[in-house]
Amino acid sequence: MCLHAGMDEAVRVLRLDELDRIEVAGVTYRPLRRALGVGSFGINAFTADLAGDELVERHDETGAGSGGQEEVYLVVRGRATFTVGKREIDAPAGTFVFVSDLTATRHAVAAEPDTAVVVVGAPPERQLPVSPFEYWFAAEGAYRAGEYDRAYEIASEGLLEWPEHGLLHYQLACYQALGGHPDGALYHLQIAATREPRTAEWAQGDADLDSIRHLPGFPTPVE
Numbered sequence: 001m002c003l004h005a006g007m008d009e010a011v012r013v014l015r016l017d018e019l020d021r022i023e024v025a026g027v028t029y030r031p032l033r034r035a036l037g038v039g040s041f042g043i044n045a046f047t048a049d050l051a052g053d054e055l056v057e058r059h060d061e062t063g064a065g066s067g068g069q070e071e072v073y074l075v076v077r078g079r080a081t082f083t084v085g086k087r088e089i090d091a092p093a094g095t096f097v098f099v100s101d102l103t104a105t106r107h108a109v110a111a112e113p114d115t116a117v118v119v120v121g122a123p124p125e126r127q128l129p130v131s132p133f134e135y136w137f138a139a140e141g142a143y144r145a146g147e148y149d150r151a152y153e154i155a156s157e158g159l160l161e162w163p164e165h166g167l168l169h170y171q172l173a174c175y176q177a178l179g180g181h182p183d184g185a186l187y188h189l190q191i192a193a194t195r196e197p198r199t200a201e202w203a204q205g206d207a208d209l210d211s212i213r214h215l216p217g218f219p220t221p222v223e
Contacts, residue, residue, distance in 0.1 A: 012036050016045055016076070016116055025057045032118065040128075042069055042121040048078075048110035055080055055117055056108035061099075069121030073097040073108070078115025082108045100124070132162045136171040148179035166196025174208040182212045193219035 012035075019030035030045035032038075048055045061068050073082065075091045082089040082097050084106045091097055091108075099106050102124075108117060122128075135158030142151040152175040158168050170192035176185035189209065193200040200219035203209050212218060 016047070016118075019045060021047070026054050027057050028053075040122075042067055042071075043118065045076075045116060045118045046108075047114075047116045049113060051110050051112050051115075053110045053115075054108075055110050055115060056082075056106065056119070058105060058107035060105050061102040061121075066102075067121065068102055068123050070098070070100050070102070070124045071106070071119055071121040073099070073106075074118045074120070076116050076118055078110060079112040080108045080115055080117055081111045082106065129161050130158070132158055132165045132168050134158075135162075135168060139171070139175070143175065143178075148175045151175045152179060164191070164195055166192045166194070166199055169195065170199040170202070173203075173212075174206070177209050177212050180211075182215060185209070185212045186215055186217055189219060190217060197222055 014035060016030065016032075019032060019035055022029045022031065028047045028049075030047060032045045033043045036043070046055050056073070059066065061071065073080075073091075073096070075093050075095045075097075077093050079093065080091045080095075082091055084097070084099055085101075085104050089095075089097055090111070135155045139151040139154040142148070142154060152172060155168065155171055155175065158165070159172075162168050169188040173185045173187075173189035173192060176182075176188060189199075189203060189212070193203070201221040203219055204221065209218075
């Protein structure tokens with residue numbers, strides 16, 4: 001494992017095959033969380049050398065050894081066959097399998113040699129705030145398609161968690177301006193300029209806001 005960014009170990013970089021191989025419960029466990037020192041969510045890996053080898057042991061998330069977590073399994077190489085409840089899932093590399101039901105039995109075997117799965121989990125009651133950028137990133141497709149009201153609908157969901165976020169309000173101002181809603185656009189832009197003063201400077205050359213530039217109260221940069 002290589003450590004970067006000085007003594008604070010702010011960045012940790014490792015490769016899957018550098019992790020210890022621990023043969024336990026009929027599978028090969030790779031202790032990724034411990035190696036990285038992750039404390040806010042569970043993350044571990046499992047590998048199988050041969051097709052047919054057990055990859056993830058049969059279990060649910062209600063047992064004595066479980067963390068009671070929702071789990072996402074990502075097949076990072078090879079191919080796996082998952083069984084979740086009575087459903088069988090073919091999972092080539094690049095497949096995500098999300099199991100939200102803590103009582104559901106899940107199990108996986110390798111369908112190809114040299115298969116590896118990373119599992120990420122956290123208790124469902126321990127809801128984390130969604131990063132603000134996710135809302136306007138999710139709206140980008142609608143924005144590029146000229147569906148500005150739809151873009152606003154998608155991104156404005158972020159106001160529930162980030163009601164005063166300057167960059168989010170700036171994006172919402174752009175969508176409202178382009179969608180023909182000048183009052184809403186100015187409202188969001190004024191909040192953006194208050195919470196994130198650099199947005200007032202951005203607004204001066206942003207063509208998305210041309211339709212409201214003439215309105216009283218359009219923000220100007222602070223000298």
